Amino acid sequence: MTDNAQKTVFITASAASKVTELLQREMAASPEEHEGKEYALRVGVQPGGCAGLRYALYFDDRQLDGDEVVTHDDVTIRMDKMSAPYLRGATVDYVDGLQQSGFTIDNPNAKGSCACGDSAQF
Template sequence: MTVESTQETTEQVTGVVLTDAAATKARDLLEQEGRDDLALRVAVQPGGCSGLIYQLFFDEREMDGDQVQKFDGLSVRVDRMSAPYLTGATIDFVDSIEKQGFTIDNPNATGSCACGDSFN
């Protein structure tokens, strides 16, 4: 008698995911600034119609408790308060006729406003 065992593995995603397009755009922006000492900081702050808004900016600080990830040479930092809201979120850069800019697909968001700038 042969017994087959099937085992499901679940990949645990920690931190954020940065697409190649987003990483390339962020590196290009840093290059234009002439700075190589900055990291892309991704944060969540109170605000917007739905309660929370995303913030993406370049930052030279490394704060206590930051999650730091590297994406093809680009350092991405998420502060410890924002990390639970951003675990598994995918940051992309879109450049089309309708829209240009960074977008965030967040599996933790339960709702968003019509403008798409804030979430809860």
């Protein structure tokens, strides 16, 4: 596990606020299940989608061997060693609008994406 001074991945204030809100809601719903665990937002890439790789975002209390760890606005982000190179310089944002609500990733490393925006090509 490394705390990367380069800040491999960035998170906007909007996304950090939503991550905190969702994590607090999840922990309040079943406190006994989460007691004593330290959760982080795990951001990764995995095979899938029509462009080749899709992003994965979820809460995780595990620390995997080789994880890169960064902290922004009191939100800890973990990336596995295979995903980290694809995510360098990416920004996680949260959009809440009429046509779209959800997390987005602006990644300068992506060479393209599919028409639906569900996956990226590197």
